Amino acid sequence: MTLSHPNRLVAPLALAATLALGAAHAFTLEEFTFEDPARTDEFKDLVGELRCLVCQNESLAGSQASVAQDLRKEVYRMMQEGKSRDEVVEFLVARYGDFVLYEPPIKPSTYILWFGPFLFFGLGGFMLLRAIQRKKAEPEQELSQAERERLQQLLAKTDRND
Amino acid sequence: MNTSASRALIPLGIFLALAGLLFYGLKLDPREIPSPLIDKPAPDFTLESLKDPSQTLTKEVLLGKVSLVNVWASWCPSCRQEHAELMRIARQNQGVQFLGFNWKDTRPEALQMLQQFGDPYTTILYDPDNRSGIDWGVYGAPETFIVDPQGIIRHKHVGPIDARVWEQEIRPIVEQYQAKKS
Numbered sequence: 293m294t295l296s297h298p299n300r301l302v303a304p305l306a307l308a309a310t311l312a313l314g315a316a317h318a319f320t321l322e323e324f325t326f327e328d329p330a331r332t333d334e335f336k337d338l339v340g341e342l343r344c345l346v347c348q349n350e351s352l353a354g355s356q357a358s359v360a361q362d363l364r365k366e367v368y369r370m371m372q373e374g375k376s377r378d379e380v381v382e383f384l385v386a387r388y389g390d391f392v393l394y395e396p397p398i399k400p401s402t403y404i405l406w407f408g409p410f411l412f413f414g415l416g417g418f419m420l421l422r423a424i425q426r427k428k429a430e431p432e433q434e435l436s437q438a439e440r441e442r443l444q445q446l447l448a449k450t451d452r453n454d
Numbered sequence: 455m456n457t458s459a460s461r462a463l464i465p466l467g468i469f470l471a472l473a474g475l476l477f478y479g480l481k482l483d484p485r486e487i488p489s490p491l492i493d494k495p496a497p498d499f500t501l502e503s504l505k506d507p508s509q510t511l512t513k514e515v516l517l518g519k520v521s522l523v524n525v526w527a528s529w530c531p532s533c534r535q536e537h538a539e540l541m542r543i544a545r546q547n548q549g550v551q552f553l554g555f556n557w558k559d560t561r562p563e564a565l566q567m568l569q570q571f572g573d574p575y576t577t578i579l580y581d582p583d584n585r586s587g588i589d590w591g592v593y594g595a596p597e598t599f600i601v602d603p604q605g606i607i608r609h610k611h612v613g614p615i616d617a618r619v620w621e622q623e624i625r626p627i628v629e630q631y632q633a634k635k636s
Contacts, residue, residue, distance in 0.1 A: 345487060345593035358558065359593050362584040387591040389490040 321353060324368045335371055338380060339364055342392050351394070489591050489610040496523075496605050497589035504556050504564055504578035511579055516605045520631045521551040522624070523599040524575070524615075525587070527559040528567040530595040536614035537571050543620055544574035550628055554578035557587050557595055600624065602631040 321339070326332045336353065342363075344355035352360050352367070363384070370380050384392045396402045435443065491497075496516055503509040516523075524540065526533040544552045554575035556564045559582060581587055590599070600609040609627045611619060 348484060359584070362558075362588065366588055386490060387588060388593065389488060389591070391487045 321364075324364065326371070331371060334377060335368065338371075338377055339367060341394055342367075342381075342384065343394050345388060345391060352392075485594075486612050487593070489607075491591055491599075491607045492610065494607060496599075496601050496607050497586070499579070499581075499586040499589065501579040501581055501586055504554065504561060504580040507561075507580075511577065513605060515553065515577055516551075516601050518603050519549070519551040520603060520628050521553045521601045522628070523553045523555050523590075523601055525555040525557050525590075525592050525595050525597040525599075527557050527595045528563040529559065532614045533596045534567070534571070536596055536616065537567075537574070539614075539616055539620065540574040541572050543615070547628075549632060551576050553601075555587075555590075555592075556580050556582075557592060558582060558584055598624070600627050600631070602634075 321336060324332070324335055326335065339353040340351050342352040344350045344352050344357055344360040344363075346357040346359050347355050350357075350360075352363055367380055367384075370383065375383075381393070390396050390402075396405065398406050496513060498513050499511075501511050503511055515521075526537075540552070544550075552575045554577070556578055559580075561580065561582070564578075564580075579586070584592075594612070596614050598611045598615060599607050600611075602608050608631060609624070611623060613619075615624065
């Protein structure tokens with residue numbers, strides 16, 4: 293039994309080592325540094341807001357796809373050259389379309405996307421208001437004499453059943 | 455018609471409309487991203503020829519003929535899948551220039567694949583480090599662009615080309631621009 297102890301230790305260590313090595317091979321943002329730390333932050337913000345086209349639910353910052361690495365390098369190169377954030381975005385949109393932006397620009401083809409929710413919200417509110425007003429306009433219905441007697445009878449019956 | 459009965463049909467109508475919309479959405483392929491390059495001049499490039507490193511190719515190669523610019527790589531399984539179809543189309547359509555765009559590949563591996571499966575291309579551009587690929591907005595392989603004789607991009611197809619895609623999607627556009635030229 294004592295022999296198994298070293299093994300128990302070795303396995304997690306081996307696993308940890310494998311994982312660490314694996315991580316070293318993965319792409320990270322650490323390789324992209326600027327002399328001005330503000331530019332580094334700007335770079336990180338920017339790639340976080342751009343979408344990877346291969347794995348569409350990932351940002352350019354988080355994607356492991358090789359195309360994403362190429363694009364990170366390109367963004368880095370442009371920023372090293374002193375290009376502004378808008379210039380980089382314009383460059384990518386001209387090649388890959390609005391799809392690279394997580395936040396699509398407001399233009400006729402995206403009006404329904406941007407304003408649709410408000411439209412539906414307004415429509416719902418309007419219908420709700422109308423329903424409330426109609427309810428208010430309706431007079432309370434008085435019970436007739438026959439109905440009142442029947443109500444009394446039913447109530448009396450349930451009392452007895454209890 | 456009875457108004458209360460027709461009123462009761464409104465929710466059903468809304469449901470059917472919504473179901474129709476969602477059903478239509480099921481058939482859309484989210485990987486097909488519209489290219490902003492359509493109807494714009496092809497981007498400038500200066501790339502080596504895959505077969506002859508001493509030869510430099512530029513946008514000039516696109517002029518004068520309708521071209522299919524086919525982005526491929528030896529590591530890409532779908533490219534192998536479409537390869538046989540490209541061979542057939544190239545054989546039967548001598549009037550179209552088949553321009554290979556070898557993307558993020560290595561020269562020996564790319565050449566080996568052509569040796570093994572045949573070479574449908576008239577000319578092949580070699581872009582190992584995605585220098586021009588970014589300008590073309592390439593984000594995967596295979597992708598195919600149709601470029602008209604004036605060097606203007608007219609269409610982009612994402613994914614492998616099979617007989618159906620060729621007949622229904624690509625061929626009509628190719629013929630349209632071939633007809634314009636004459």
